[in-house]
Amino acid sequence: MDAARIASGIREAEFSAREVIQSSISRIRSLEPTLNAIITPLFEEALSRADRVDRIISEGGNPGPLGGVPVVVKDNMCMKGIPTTCGSRILEGWKPPYDASVVSSLEEAGAVIIGKSNMDEFAMGSSTEHSAYGPTSNPRDTGRVPGGSSGGSAASVAAGYVPIALGSDTGGSIRQPAAFCGVHGLKPTYGLVSRWGLVAFASSLDQIGPFARSISDMALVLDVISNNDPRDSTCSSSERPSFSDCIKDPSVRGKKVGIVREFIGGSLDPSLKGAIEKTASMLEASGAEIVDVALPMSGEYGLPCYYIIAPAEASSNLSRFDGVRYGMRAEASDLITQYIKTRGSGFGEEVQRRILTGTFALSSGYYDAYYLLALKVRRLICSEFARAFERADVILMPASPTLPFRKGELVDDPISMYMSDVFTLPVNLAGLPGITVFTGFEGSGLPLGVQLVAPRFQDSRLLEFAGVIESWAGRPGISPGGDK
Amino acid sequence: MGLEFETVIGLEVHVQLATRSKLFCPCSTDYIGAEPNSNVCPLCLGLPGTLPSLNRKAIDLGLRAALALKCSINRKTRFHRKNYFYPDLPKAFQISQYDVPLAVSGSMPITIDGRVKNIGITRLHLEEDAGKLVHSTSDGRLSGAMFSLVDYNRSGVPLAEIVSEPELSSSEEAREYVISLRRLVRYLGVSDGDMESGSLRVDANVSQKCSDGRWGNRVEIKNLNSLKALERALEFEISRQRDLLGKGVEIIQETRHWDDGAGVTRSSRGKEEAHDYRYFPEPDLPAIRIQSAEVDRMAGALPELPWEKRERYAKEWGLNLPDASSLSDNPDVAEFFEKTVASGAEPLLAANWIRTEILRLVNENEVKVLDLSVKPEHLSALLNKVRGGDLSNTAAKDVLGVMAKEGIGLSDAMKKAGVREGGFSTDALEEVVRAILEANPSEADLVLGKKDPGDKKRKFLTGLVMREIRGQASPDAVAAAFEGILESREDMGNAHSH
Numbered sequence: 017m018d019a020a021r022i023a024s025g026i027r028e029a030e031f032s033a034r035e036v037i038q039s040s041i042s043r044i045r046s047l048e049p050t051l052n053a054i055i056t057p058l059f060e061e062a063l064s065r066a067d068r069v070d071r072i073i074s075e076g077g078n079p080g081p082l083g084g085v086p087v088v089v090k091d092n093m094c095m096k097g098i099p100t101t102c103g104s105r106i107l108e109g110w111k112p113p114y115d116a117s118v119v120s121s122l123e124e125a126g127a128v129i130i131g132k133s134n135m136d137e138f139a140m141g142s143s144t145e146h147s148a149y150g151p152t153s154n155p156r157d158t159g160r161v162p163g164g165s166s167g168g169s170a171a172s173v174a175a176g177y178v179p180i181a182l183g184s185d186t187g188g189s190i191r192q193p194a195a196f197c198g199v200h201g202l203k204p205t206y207g208l209v210s211r212w213g214l215v216a217f218a219s220s221l222d223q224i225g226p227f228a229r230s231i232s233d234m235a236l237v238l239d240v241i242s243n244n245d246p247r248d249s250t251c252s253s254s255e256r257p258s259f260s261d262c263i264k265d266p267s268v269r270g271k272k273v274g275i276v277r278e279f280i281g282g283s284l285d286p287s288l289k290g291a292i293e294k295t296a297s298m299l300e301a302s303g304a305e306i307v308d309v310a311l312p313m314s315g316e317y318g319l320p321c322y323y324i325i326a327p328a329e330a331s332s333n334l335s336r337f338d339g340v341r342y343g344m345r346a347e348a349s350d351l352i353t354q355y356i357k358t359r360g361s362g363f364g365e366e367v368q369r370r371i372l373t374g375t376f377a378l379s380s381g382y383y384d385a386y387y388l389l390a391l392k393v394r395r396l397i398c399s400e401f402a403r404a405f406e407r408a409d410v411i412l413m414p415a416s417p418t419l420p421f422r423k424g425e426l427v428d429d430p431i432s433m434y435m436s437d438v439f440t441l442p443v444n445l446a447g448l449p450g451i452t453v454f455t456g457f458e459g460s461g462l463p464l465g466v467q468l469v470a471p472r473f474q475d476s477r478l479l480e481f482a483g484v485i486e487s488w489a490g491r492p493g494i495s496p497g498g499d500k
Numbered sequence: 501m502g503l504e505f506e507t508v509i510g511l512e513v514h515v516q517l518a519t520r521s522k523l524f525c526p527c528s529t530d531y532i533g534a535e536p537n538s539n540v541c542p543l544c545l546g547l548p549g550t551l552p553s554l555n556r557k558a559i560d561l562g563l564r565a566a567l568a569l570k571c572s573i574n575r576k577t578r579f580h581r582k583n584y585f586y587p588d589l590p591k592a593f594q595i596s597q598y599d600v601p602l603a604v605s606g607s608m609p610i611t612i613d614g615r616v617k618n619i620g621i622t623r624l625h626l627e628e629d630a631g632k633l634v635h636s637t638s639d640g641r642l643s644g645a646m647f648s649l650v651d652y653n654r655s656g657v658p659l660a661e662i663v664s665e666p667e668l669s670s671s672e673e674a675r676e677y678v679i680s681l682r683r684l685v686r687y688l689g690v691s692d693g694d695m696e697s698g699s700l701r702v703d704a705n706v707s708q709k710c711s712d713g714r715w716g717n718r719v720e721i722k723n724l725n726s727l728k729a730l731e732r733a734l735e736f737e738i739s740r741q742r743d744l745l746g747k748g749v750e751i752i753q754e755t756r757h758w759d760d761g762a763g764v765t766r767s768s769r770g771k772e773e774a775h776d777y778r779y780f781p782e783p784d785l786p787a788i789r790i791q792s793a794e795v796d797r798m799a800g801a802l803p804e805l806p807w808e809k810r811e812r813y814a815k816e817w818g819l820n821l822p823d824a825s826s827l828s829d830n831p832d833v834a835e836f837f838e839k840t841v842a843s844g845a846e847p848l849l850a851a852n853w854i855r856t857e858i859l860r861l862v863n864e865n866e867v868k869v870l871d872l873s874v875k876p877e878h879l880s881a882l883l884n885k886v887r888g889g890d891l892s893n894t895a896a897k898d899v900l901g902v903m904a905k906e907g908i909g910l911s912d913a914m915k916k917a918g919v920r921e922g923g924f925s926t927d928a929l930e931e932v933v934r935a936i937l938e939a940n941p942s943e944a945d946l947v948l949g950k951k952d953p954g955d956k957k958r959k960f961l962t963g964l965v966m967r968e969i970r971g972q973a974s975p976d977a978v979a980a981a982f983e984g985i986l987e988s989r990e991d992m993g994n995a996h997s998h
Contacts, residue, residue, distance in 0.1 A: 102548075110548075247551060329780075
C-alpha cells in the first residue's frame with residue numbers, strides 16, 4: 017500500500033492508524049536484525065501519535081493528507097527531545113530542543129514518524145557503511161550496500177517499513193540509494209524545501225527530499241514539505257504548485273528528452289545502460305523526442321569540483337562539534353587537547369578525511385588554487401546545464417555508474433566510493449532538481465533506476481516524466497516478501 | 501644622534517548596533533543585567549541545523565553610520581565566515597564581512613587644538629558578536645578542578661566594525677577620534693556608544709616612522725576598555741617602540757594586550773597569530789542588494805551631524821569653538837539650544853544659560869534635557885526679559901528655578917517668585933532709589949556731594965536698592981536710575997546757585 021492509500025483507508029475507517037503503526041512496528045522488529053536501517057526507533061511516540069489520529073477521525077475531524085501514515089526520517093533532521101546522531105559518535109546523547117521544518121510539516125499533515133534512519137556519518141558516504149551505528153543492508157540483497165548516505169531511509173521504504181521516508185542529498189545521497197534499493201528518490205531544486213533543522217553537511221548543496229514507492233506519494237510528500245520558510249534564507253519565497261495536481265494526467269508528448277552520450281558509454285554498467293536506452297525508447301513511444309546534449313564540464317570536473325566545495329563547507333559546518341556544549345566530550349587538562357581528543361575520537365575516518373581536505377582547500381595560500389577555482393568550475397557547470405536545457409526539457413542520465421556493490425567492497429577505497437556519485441553530484445552543484453525513477457530489475461534481481469534532471473524549480477516536470485515512466489515500468493514492490 | 505619619530509595610529513572600533521534583536525535571530529540584544537544564557541535560542545547557541553536570517557535593521561543602522569562617514573556604499577554586499585575555535589564562539593565561526601564590506605572609503609573630521617583634521621575611514625562592516633567567557637583562573641586554562649563559564653547572551657549581537665586609515669599621529673588624536681565617533685553614533689541612534697558596558701570597543705594599531713627612514717612594525721593593542729586606557733596604552737606603546745628602535749632593535753609585529761593594572765602592554769602571542777581564519781562566503785545567506793533609492797532615502801534622512809552643527813554655531817551665531825562643541829555634543833542639548841534660539845533668544849545668551857543653568861537642572865533632576873518642564877520657549881521668554889533689562893540675572897535664575905520646580909510658564913513663575921510682570925519701570929525704580937536715599941541721608945549726602953572715594957557708599961546704596969527690589973531689575977537698570985536722580989539733583993543744585 018502506498019501512503020495515499022493508507023491515509024484514505026484510515027480516513028474511511030477501513031483500518032485504524034494504530035493498526036497501521038502496529039504492523040509497521042512488527043515489520044521493523046522482524047527485519048531490523050538483518051537490515052539495521054533505523055538508529056532510533058520511536059515506537060511509543062508513534063503509537064500515541066497514531067491514537068491521536070484515530071481520535072481525530074472518531075471525532076469527525078481531518079487528520080491531514082498523511083494522517084496515520086508511518087514515516088522514517090534520516091537521522092540528520094532535528095526532532096525536539098529525540099536523539100539526533102547524524103550517524104556519529106560525536107553527537108551521542110544530544111537531543112535537539114526544536115523540530116526541523118520538515119518534521120513540523122510532516123506532523124502537521126498527520127504523518128507518524130516511527131524512526132530515525134541510519135546514514136553515513138554526517139551524510140558523508142555512498143554506502144551507509146560509515147555509520148557509528150553499524151552498516152545498513154540492502155533489502156533487495158542483504159550482502160550488498162543500500163547506497164548512501166540516506167541508505168537507512170531508502171532501505172526502510174524498499175523493505176516496507178514505511179511507504180515514504182525523508183533523506184537528504186548533497187551529492188547524490190537520495191538518488192543513489194534510491195537506485196540501489198529499487199525505490200523512487202527525489203532531490204528537489206535547491207531552495208524548494210527548507211533546510212531549517214537539517215544538520216548541515218555542505219550548506220550550498222544540501223537539500224531534503226522524499227523516497228517513495230509511487231510517484232503520486234512522492235508528489236504528496238513534496239506538497240507537504242515544500243514550504244516557504246523565512247528561517248532558511250536560501251529557501252525560495254515563491255509560491256509552490258500543487259505537485260499532486262501536476263501529475264494527475266502525466267504526459268510527455270512533444271517534450272524533448274536530452275541524452276548525454278558520454279555518460280552512457282564508457283564504464284557504465286551494461287544493465288544500467290540498457291535501462292537508460294529502454295527508458296528513452298519508451299519516452300519516445302509516449303510522444304517525446306530524444307535529443308543529444310553535452311555536459312563535458314560536469315563529466316570531467318564535476319567530481320573534483322564537488323570534492324573541494326563540499327568538504328570546504330563541511331569543515332566549517334562541523335567545527336561546532338567541539339565537545340564544549342553538547343554531545344561527546346573527551347576530557348583533557350587543557351582546551352586544545354580537549355578539542356583534539358574529542359574531534360579525533362568522535363568523528364569517523366571518512367569525516368576526518370573530508371574535514372582535513374576542506375580545511376586545506378580554504379587555507380591561505382591554497383584558497384585561490386582550490387576553493388576559488390572550484391567556484392569557477394561550478395559556475396561553468398551551471399551554465400552548461402542552462403545551455404543543455406535550451407535544447408531539452410529534461411535530461412535522462414544514470415543515477416549511479418554501478419549496480420549496488422557488495423558490503424566492504426569499496427569501504428577502504430575512498431576514490432572509487434566517490435565515483436559512485438559522479439552522475440548525481442553535478443546536479444547539486446547546479447542546484448537543479450533530480451529524480452531517480454525505479455525501472456525494474458536486472459537478471460540477478462538487482463534493482464535498476466534512471467535519473468532525470470530538470471531546470472530549477474521544474475520539479476513538477478520531473479514528477480510528470482517520472483509518472484509516465486512508472487506507468488510503463490510499474491511501481492517498485494517491497495523486499496523481502498513482496499507487497500502485502 | 502637626533503633620531504626622531506613619527507607615530508602612526510589606526511583604530512578599529514566595534515560599535516554595538518542599537519537593534520532590539522540579534523543580527524541573525526529574534527533574541528533580545530538587551531544583555532545588561534540579564535541572567536546568563538537567558539537571551540538565547542538554538543541559533544545563537546550555534547546548535548546543529550540552525551540557519552541565520554539577517555536582521556535588516558542592522559543593515560539600516562550600518563548604512564546610516566556609513567553615510568554619515570561619507571563612505572561609498574557597496575550596492576551588493578555579502579557575509580563571510582571567519583573560522584576559529586574558541587568556546588565563546590558557538591559555531592566555531594563568526595559571520596562577518598570580508599571582501600565586500602557594507603561600505604568603504606569615508607572620512608570623519610576631528611578637532612585638535614582648534615584645528616580640524618580629516619581622518620580617513622577604510623571600511624565599515626557588520627558582524628556578529630561572540631559570547632562571554634568567565635575564567636576561573638586568570639590564564640584561562642581548563643586545568644584541575646578549575647573551569648570556565650560561557651554566557652551566550654551577547655552571542656549574535658550585531659556589531660559594526662569601523663576601521664580608520666593609519667592617519668592618527670598621537671594618543672590625543674586617537675582619543676579625539678574615538679570621542680568624535682562615539683558622539684556620531686549616539687547622534688545617529690546607531691549605538692549607545694558606551695565603552696564601560698562594551699558597546700563601543702577599540703583596538704589600536706600603532707607603529708613608528710623613524711627619521712632615518714626605518715619603519716617599525718605595526719603592533720595591535722587589545723583590551724582597551726576606556727578612553728583613559730586607550731591613551732595610556734598608546735603612550736606606553738609609543739615610548740616602548742621608540743626605545744627599541746632607538747637601540748636598533750626591530751619591533752615584532754604582534755598583538756599586545758593592555759594590562760590596565762600594571763600599566764603595560766604585554767605580548768599575547770598564540771591565539772591571534774596562529775590563526776588562518778579560512779574566510780569563505782557564508783553559504784547560508786544570499787548576497788544583499790542595497791537599492792540606490794534606499795541609500796538616497798537614508799542619506800536624505802540623516803540629521804545635521806555634530807561637526808556640522810559645531811561649525812554652524814560658530815559661524816552663524818558667533819559661539820566660540822568650546823561652547824559650540826559642548827552644545828553640539830549631545831543631540832538633545834543641541835535641539836534644546838536651537839529651539840531656544842528659534843523662539844527668539846539671543847544665541848550667545850541662550851548658549852551661556854543652557855551650558856550652565858539648564859544643564860545644572862538636568863543634573864539635579866536627573867532628567868533628559870528635552871523632558872525638563874522648562875521648555876525652550878520658556879527659556880527664550882525669560883532670557884528676553886533679562887536682555888531687555890526687565891530682570892536681573894539673579895531674579896531670572898529664581899524664576900527659572902520656580903518654572904522648573906512647579907512646571908509652570910514664565911508669568912506664573914514670576915508671580916510665584918514675587919517678581920512683577922514687566923519688572924520695574926524706570927520711574928518705579930527711581931522711586932525706590934529716592935526712597936533709599938532719603939532713608940540713608942548721610943550716605944546720600946556723601947554720594948551727592950561727590951565725596952565718595954571708590955564709590956563705596958554708592959555700592960552700598962545700590963545693594964540696598966537691589967535687596968529692596970529683590971533683584972527684579974538688572975544692575976545696569978539700577979545704575980541708570982541712580983544716574984537719573986544724580987543728574988536731576990545736580991540740575992536742581994545748579995538752578996539754585998544761579
